[in-house]
Amino acid sequence: MKIRGMLLKNKFTLSFEVFPPAREGKLDSLYSVIEELVELNPHFISVTFGAGGSTRDMTVEIASKIKNHTNTEVLAHLTCVQTTKDDTARILDDFKKENIENILALRGDPPQGENIFVKIEGGFGYANELVEFIKAYGDFSIGVAGYPECHIEAPSLDVDIRNLKRKVDAGSDFVITQLFFNNDDFYRFRDKAVSRKIAVPIIPGIFPIFNYAQISKIASLCGAKIPSRLHDKIYKVSEKSEEVEKYGIEYAIRQSEELLDNDVWGLHFYSMNKSRHIMQIVRELHLSKGI
Structure with a gap:
């Protein structure tokens, strides 16, 4: 089922993100995680896309496994x-063969070792160009990324919202946001999007913290700010992984509860290929009938 249809029907979606492992030998452990996530009855699971061919084939394989061997819809990333x-075009043909009909269209980050994105000959320079191509190529439901704290390369949130408007006007059906930790950033972003006549559903992305060094690196790379109270709390216990995870789960639950009270279209959890903490959060939020 296409995600645009899910959103029209349900007005809410629960979803998780997984990523292809760096080595194919790790696939079995990822499939075990996916099996546990499927038990939570998500509306869809998204699968990220490796740059420069690094995990492209695995993206198709994993997305196909979710779509065709579980009773769960899949959202395949494409950059x-x-x-x-x-x-x-070849990748889209592969998706079609595997009955994959939902795509998250992204410009993508520069390859490892490079600081800026460079359009290659015969390629795309911006996500809106990719959206236009996918829209013309086949009957896919297309999502795009949103950045509540502004894309790290954009000079301002207003400029970034204009870029989002281009992606939506190009044919995207919904927006999934990058991680954020202050809900006020999301509300401000959503309000600005509405003021620019962006009418598609905007789904907030939630990143449960379970490792201090990891979240510090990820937040730095994507320009997300960790509120001082949250940072100080996890920094104090940064050497105690169980305490970091415990507080990270509690924070994600509180953040999600507040979002649920403010009419969001869904919750999209960045799982980091782990299921235990996601299961606890979903259970506490009473979002699944499968546990």
Whole structure:
């Protein structure tokens, strides 16, 4: 089922993100995580896309496994990074063969070791161009990314919202946001989007913290701010992984509860290929009938 149809029907979606492992030998452990996430009855699971061919084949394989061997819809990521239009057409054909009909269209981050995104010959320079191509190529439901604290390369949130508007006007059906920890940032972003006549559903992305060093690195890379009270709390216990995870789960639950009280279209959890903490959060929020 297409995600645009789910949103029209349900007005809310529960979803999780997983990513292909760096080594194919780790697939079995990822499939075990996916099996546990499927027990939570999500509306869909998203699968990220490796740059420059690094995990592209695994993205298709994992997405197909979720779509065709569980009773769960899948959202496959697709980026512009080192990908020509011909490459993109072949990938879309692979998705079609596997009955994958939902795509998250992203420009993508520069490849490892490079600081800026460079459009390759015959490729795409911006996500809105990729959205237009996918829209014309086949009957897919297309999502795009939103950045509550502004994309790290954008000069301002207003400029970034204009970029989001281009992606939506190009044919995207919904928006999933990058991680954030202050809900006020999300509300401000959502209000600005509405003021720019962006009418598609905007789904907040939630990142449960379970490792201090990891979240510090991720937040730095994507420009997300960790509120001082949250940072100080997890820093004090940063050497005690169980305490970091415990507080991270509690924070994610509180953050999600407040969002649920403020009419969000769904909750999208970045699982980092772990299921235990996601299961606890979903259970506490009473979002699943499967546990």
